[in-house]
Amino acid sequence: MRTALYVLLALAAPAFAGQTVYKWVDEKGVTHFSDQPVAGAEKVELSGGANRPASPPPAYAPSAPQETPVKAGPAYSRFVIVNPQQDQAIINTGGTVTVQLAATPSIDARHTVALYLDGAPVAGFSGDSHEFSNMPRGTHTVKAVISAGGQTIQETPVVTFHVRQESGAQPPVGPAMRSKPPKRAAGNKLVTKQPSFAALNGSKAAIDPRTNLPVKTKPAPVVPPKAPAKPKPAPVGQNTGK
Structure with a gap:
């Protein structure tokens, strides 16, 4: 009998899930259950599988903020051609033109600097200046490029200059x-x-x-006057008297 009551209670547990039931045993040893309080009854909390309290959510651990990658700026804050200046006219220098570079900070020893005149690389360039000789008359362009490992790091703005040379x-x-x-x-x-x-x-x-x-105009050539003709001498033995 007691076993049957427990079975019934187990089957009815889902229906009474979350309700309070009172349990007591009478003088004959029979166990009773009621949803109404009874003197001397034991208070029992019923719960069913369907109404089991949900497991507590996992503790929230905020993830570390992702750092936004900072875009690397140019290797040099200043890299320009200071001479010649843009649209400068270089007059009567016999074709001599000096190109002067300026960089801040100083150019790294691991970097290579190349100079381009009219789009073509200048052979033998090194340091931060170069002097051209016999520069043709007309308009020219010049720029400098810094590279490392075959990759361009930075380059100067293109400078246009004009060579003027007077001639006869x-x-x-x-x-x-x-x-x-x-x-x-x-x-x-x-x-x-x-x-x-x-x-x-x-x-x-x-x-x-x-x-x-x-x-x-060329002056007319001066022709010297002709000398007068000399008389021919008389033959020997000939009487020339009258």
Whole structure:
């Protein structure tokens, strides 16, 4: 009988899960259960598998914050070409041009510096300066590149410069060559046409349009006068008297 009661209670446990049941044994040794309190009864808490309290959640351990990788900046805070300067005109140096670099901090001994003139590498370049000789007239570009292990680390901005060289074949013209300022026309207007050599110097000689200079003419060759012919001598024994 007691066993049957326990079986019934076990089957009914899911229905009474979470409820309070009172248990007592009478004078005949029979065990009773009730959901109402009874004097001398033992208080029993019923629980079923379906209503078992959930297991406590695992303790939350905050993960360490992930560090955002910092992007590496340039190896040098300053790496530029200080000479020549952008759009500088280099005049009458006989084709000599000096290129000067500047870097902050100083260039690492493990790094290699290459110099490029008009896009082509310059052979024999080392250090932070280089002097070109016989630089052709015209416009040129120059830049420097730092590399290590065959990979480019940093490079300077491209600098454009201009080589100007005066010559006899192409003499300078313009306001710098004027011997005196041109006269202003009536109405205080400037002369808009470049005066010629003849206008500036009062010369009436023919002007070469290529050089704006007088045409040089060769003087006529001087022919010496012919000496008078000498009389022929008379034959020997001939009477030349009248």
